[in-house]
Amino acid sequence: MTLPHDVLLLVPLVIFVGYLVFGITGFGASPITIPVLVHLLPMPFVLPLAALLDLGSALALGFHTRRQADSRELVTLVPFTLLGLTLGVTLLLRLPRDTTLLALGVFVCVYAVNLMLRRDTRRRLSRLWAVPAGVVGGLVGALFGMGGPPYVMYLAGRIAEPDAQRATISQMVILNVGLRAAWLPVAWAGVWVGDRAHLRLAPATAARIIAAALFVAGAALVARTL
Numbered sequence: 653m654t655l656p657h658d659v660l661l662l663v664p665l666v667i668f669v670g671y672l673v674f675g676i677t678g679f680g681a682s683p684i685t686i687p688v689l690v691h692l693l694p695m696p697f698v699l700p701l702a703a704l705l706d707l708g709s710a711l712a713l714g715f716h717t718r719r720q721a722d723s724r725e726l727v728t729l730v731p732f733t734l735l736g737l738t739l740g741v742t743l744l745l746r747l748p749r750d751t752t753l754l755a756l757g758v759f760v761c762v763y764a765v766n767l768m769l770r771r772d773t774r775r776r777l778s779r780l781w782a783v784p785a786g787v788v789g790g791l792v793g794a795l796f797g798m799g800g801p802p803y804v805m806y807l808a809g810r811i812a813e814p815d816a817q818r819a820t821i822s823q824m825v826i827l828n829v830g831l832r833a834a835w836l837p838v839a840w841a842g843v844w845v846g847d848r849a850h851l852r853l854a855p856a857t858a859a860r861i862i863a864a865a866l867f868v869a870g871a872a873l874v875a876r877t878l
Contacts, residue, residue, distance in 0.1 A: 666689060669684060671685075675709075682702050683801060686699070703829050706797075714822040717815070717822060719819075720818075720819035721822075729803065733790040735787055736789060736794070737790035737831055739794075744795055775809075788802040789802040789824075800821070803821060804821055
């Protein structure tokens, strides 16, 4: 993929600004970077890129603030996040690209308006709000690669101390991206088993297995188009 010079200049600038915000607040990079980068790069490339950047940045920030994080709030959010991720992956496979981009734009606008209109309050949110926060965080994390905003709204209403709030949010970013990448160990396991099998299988047998797998995959594609 050959990129124009202006794109090569803009992409690092967008990433820098997004993660400058992340360094200050512990969140907010993806809602800035992804909506801009999808105008410059294909969305299937932008989402994995944003996930890697989020994970790396959250690990860097979260490592030295981990002791300040509220682990009880994290544990509460995780099961509902898993449910949201499952729903999000299902929708991602079914929604057309234009619909996904439209939903992304609406989500970012609604979140921006919420930030502008939100008032500081001393009233503490009920832990029951972890259910919609976790589900929506997982859902938009899978769909758009930006699960942070629902967690931020929930954790800001639960944790008053700014440093603890920032630390907990960064840990939740790590968990959200990590759960989205949960299939990576499965891929590694497949590579490990395949490497061991390679040493024991005759070349002709390996060729038949590969041919059978290719035939099944091809037949499935043909059946889907009928």
